[in-house]
Amino acid sequence: MRSIRRLLLSLLASAGLLATATPALAQQDNLIETIKQRGRMLVAFGTFVPWAMRDRQGTWIGFEIEVASRLAKDLGVQIDLLPTAWDAVIPSLIAGKFDVIIGGMTITPARQAQIDFTEPYSNSGQNVAASKQLAAGLKWPQDFNSPKVTFTCRRGVAGCKTIEERFPKATLRQFDDDAIAFQEVINGKAHVVISSEPKPTFFTLKNPDRLFKPSSENLVNTFEGFGVRKGNPAALKVFNDWIAQNRDWLKSRHEFWFKSQEWEKLVP
Amino acid sequence: MAMTRPPPPTPRRGWTLTDAAILVALVGLVIWMGARASENFQYRWDWSSVWPFIIRVDPETGRWAPNVLLQGLFTTIRLALWGILLATLIGILMGWARTRERLLPRLIGASYVMLVRNIPPVVFVFIFVYFISSHFMPALRLADRVRTWPAEWQTVVELLFGPVAMLDNFLLGLVCLSVFSGAYVTEIVRAGLQSVPRQQIEAGQSLGLTGFDQFRFVVLPQAFRTVLPALAGQLIQLIKDSSLVSLVSIQELTFMAQDVQVSTQRVFEVFVLIAVVYFVLCLGLSTLFRRLELRSARGRA
Numbered sequence: 268m269r270s271i272r273r274l275l276l277s278l279l280a281s282a283g284l285l286a287t288a289t290p291a292l293a294q295q296d297n298l299i300e301t302i303k304q305r306g307r308m309l310v311a312f313g314t315f316v317p318w319a320m321r322d323r324q325g326t327w328i329g330f331e332i333e334v335a336s337r338l339a340k341d342l343g344v345q346i347d348l349l350p351t352a353w354d355a356v357i358p359s360l361i362a363g364k365f366d367v368i369i370g371g372m373t374i375t376p377a378r379q380a381q382i383d384f385t386e387p388y389s390n391s392g393q394n395v396a397a398s399k400q401l402a403a404g405l406k407w408p409q410d411f412n413s414p415k416v417t418f419t420c421r422r423g424v425a426g427c428k429t430i431e432e433r434f435p436k437a438t439l440r441q442f443d444d445d446a447i448a449f450q451e452v453i454n455g456k457a458h459v460v461i462s463s464e465p466k467p468t469f470f471t472l473k474n475p476d477r478l479f480k481p482s483s484e485n486l487v488n489t490f491e492g493f494g495v496r497k498g499n500p501a502a503l504k505v506f507n508d509w510i511a512q513n514r515d516w517l518k519s520r521h522e523f524w525f526k527s528q529e530w531e532k533l534v535p
Numbered sequence: 536m537a538m539t540r541p542p543p544p545t546p547r548r549g550w551t552l553t554d555a556a557i558l559v560a561l562v563g564l565v566i567w568m569g570a571r572a573s574e575n576f577q578y579r580w581d582w583s584s585v586w587p588f589i590i591r592v593d594p595e596t597g598r599w600a601p602n603v604l605l606q607g608l609f610t611t612i613r614l615a616l617w618g619i620l621l622a623t624l625i626g627i628l629m630g631w632a633r634t635r636e637r638l639l640p641r642l643i644g645a646s647y648v649m650l651v652r653n654i655p656p657v658v659f660v661f662i663f664v665y666f667i668s669s670h671f672m673p674a675l676r677l678a679d680r681v682r683t684w685p686a687e688w689q690t691v692v693e694l695l696f697g698p699v700a701m702l703d704n705f706l707l708g709l710v711c712l713s714v715f716s717g718a719y720v721t722e723i724v725r726a727g728l729q730s731v732p733r734q735q736i737e738a739g740q741s742l743g744l745t746g747f748d749q750f751r752f753v754v755l756p757q758a759f760r761t762v763l764p765a766l767a768g769q770l771i772q773l774i775k776d777s778s779l780v781s782l783v784s785i786q787e788l789t790f791m792a793q794d795v796q797v798s799t800q801r802v803f804e805v806f807v808l809i810a811v812v813y814f815v816l817c818l819g820l821s822t823l824f825r826r827l828e829l830r831s832a833r834g835r836a
């Protein structure tokens with residue numbers, strides 16, 4: 268009897284502990300105001316070539332970094348760059364660990380259910396690189412929708428969803444980062460890797476004996492926006508206005524990072 | 536006191552033929568596996584792009600400066616040192632609570648251990664960070680407060696806890712790791728406390744020591760000696776578990792390593808490198824504990 272009572276009591280105590288763990292508070296005021304008062308904008312992103320990566324000095328460079336830095340400068344605040352594990356970036360935003368995601372995040376309906384997006388500030392695409400040993404004889408795309416074909420992707424990126432939708436019969440293996448997803452295909456352990464351009468192109472150029480691109484056309488065209496916690500219409504407007512004002516600049520920087528390889532000499 | 540004395544050491548014998556045969560077989564197996572792996576493993580090793588991420592030359596001053604991997608190691612060491620301290624404190628407090636006769640402290644201790652120990656570490660980290668701590672961490676924003684402090688104080692904070700911009704993140708990871716490891720330490724401490732014979736406490740009582748003094752001078756030192764090997768194991772485990780908080784973007788060694796992997800595409804070089812670093816770190820701590828064990832064993836005789 269005693270032990271049963273004790274068990275019930277400890278269950279009760281644990282329930283009490285859990286009850287205090289209800290979802291994060293909605294601290295909703297004006298986000299822009301908060302940023303300006305603090306004097307710093309907390310920006311989250313994931314490491315993703317060439318969106319955001321480390322140069323030889325360990326400094327952050329990339330398209331995102333330029334965009335976020337310029338936005339902060341125009342708002343008259345400093346910037347805190349917070350690299351964040353990509354599959355946890357939305358919960359972290361909701362939990363209030365930073366103000367905004369500027370991380371090449373593709374606008375998808377599933378994500379829009381959780382957070383708000385600005386208007387697109389960049390337009391990219393997803394494409395694939397395939398293993399020469401395993402997939403050379405296969406016809407793109409019809410032959411790839413088969414249980415014998417294995418795709419890889421970085422967990423949490425929009426490309427994983429694309430594969431599930433377009434190639435439902437194929438096997439999909441997800442990895443924590445892109446480099447490993449590509450390495451699997453280079454090693455001949457999987458057939459195809461999906462990622463956002465220009466990665467499939469660059470990897471194919473770097474490993475011409477192991478990789479090829481089944482199609483030069485993008486599998487999907489995507490639009491990326493800043494991610495903001497829901498309930499911040501004023502902040503969304505400020506960001507959208509900024510994007511509208513900087514269209515040309517955004518376009519030219521996008522071309523620099525995604526079309527040219529000039530920045531390659533900056534990274535190891 | 537004969538029962539607490541360690542058993543006499545068993546005589547150590549030299550090599551036998553069987554030992555040699557086993558050793559040859561083991562070495563052969565390792566070589567064979569290595570050969571198989573290098574056959575099936577298409578990978579061009581290139582260490583040259585990894586080294587600069589350990590240490591760099593500052594282009595402005597021309598001096599050496601730690602780069603991201605070394606910074607990550609510093610964060611891991613900070614996590615480990617503070618984590619060991621905090622987890623041990625939590626462990627002693629909760630272990631003490633678990634051995635009380637009153638129901639409430641026992642209940643609190645038992646619930647804590649039950650909750651933490653029966654949830655997978657990864658799940659625990661996520662729940663802790665996103666549900667529990669996100670209640671109060673953003674509101675706190677310690678980094679903003681620290682920035683208003685005088686520069687010397689900020690330097691001290693940076694030395695103890697790492698870059699100010701990452702302060703909140705670091706503390707979050709630290710508390711999470713300590714609460715997680717503390718549960719295991721609690722059980723070790725409890726076992727230690729319960730291993731101290733009743734007569735020892737009675738002896739303390741008859742000397743007129745207060746309850747707290749009995750705990751401090753009689754029970755805890757003896758318990759500590761008994762559980763030292765188990766405690767050492769758990770604290771070494773803590774260093775390795777610190778890699779778990781990379782999941783919630785604490786910028787420690789594993790997180791930085793993943794950063795470098797993505798930036799350089801050198802996946803395996805970085806993995807091998809950090810494996811070596813963790814090994815050295817943990818080996819250092821085990822050696823330290825081994826010394827401590829020998830010392831406390833001397834005190835016993």
